[in-house]
């Protein structure tokens with residue numbers, strides 16, 4: 001991962017919900033190039049942190065800097081061009097055709113591709129004339145990601161983009177995102193720890209709103225990983241990788 005000046009930076013980022021900090025004084029420096037996986041148990045604050053980094057939520061304390069400038073003070077169109085955001089759930093108000101929806105999302109963005117080309121690249125041409133609501137969750141996710149990628153944002157923040165994908169498409173997606181990290185900054189919230197450690201050069205582990213671990217594949221061996229997820233991980237050597245097999249802790253309840 002590059003050591004140049006951060007492209008995106010979180011400083012003391014805090015957001016409270018129902019009197020509890022769900023993102024708690026998070027500091028993070030993310031360079032212009034790199035693929036970062038954001039992992040953590042359910043409710044750890046991954047989606048909230050991504051929304052804060054995208055400027056979609058305003059923090060109660062702290063700030064986000066994009067190329068050193070305060071994101072909150074930046075006009076929304078500038079943010080929208082700089083930061084591509086793929087939400088966990090996307091349901092348009094209007095049930096448009098897939099090609100209409102992709103066209104609308106490309107409007108005003110500097111994309112060299114039109115909707116037809118975006119859908120073709122994603123292997124989704126056959127869905128162009130279908131209404132969005134008739135696509136499966138995985139087909140929607142693939143169309144959405146292809147659309148976001150077509151706008152080529154310097155920063156891409158994706159919230160569990162592979163959650164609805166079958167194993168082949170999930171692998172293709174993770175490989176594409178990791179490859180994109182060689183040219184741009186990509187931050188992906190995800191649950192699959194094996195994919196995160198195998199494909200992403202940096203893994204940020206969030207626990208109850210705080211960064212518990214932040215580093216490369218060596219974190220696989222950190223005992224803190226077991227504590228964060230409330231399981232015992234068996235490290236299984238499958239050269240060249242180490243895979244994690246989770247075992248439930250006997251007789252110990254993990255506090256949520």
Ligand SMILES: Nc1ncnc2c1ncn2[C@@H]1O[C@H](COP(=O)(O)OP(=O)(O)OP(=O)(O)O)[C@@H](O)[C@H]1O
Nearest residue numbers: 017018022040041042043044045046047048049189
């Ligand atoms: N609108 C809201 N109102 C109240 N609490 C919220 C709201 N949105 C999120 N939360 C709470 O904030 C915490 C963090 O939620 P967040 O969605 O960021 O977690 P996450 O790590 O993305 O979880 P998951 O892996 O389950 O998607 C959770 O405890 C959640 O219940």
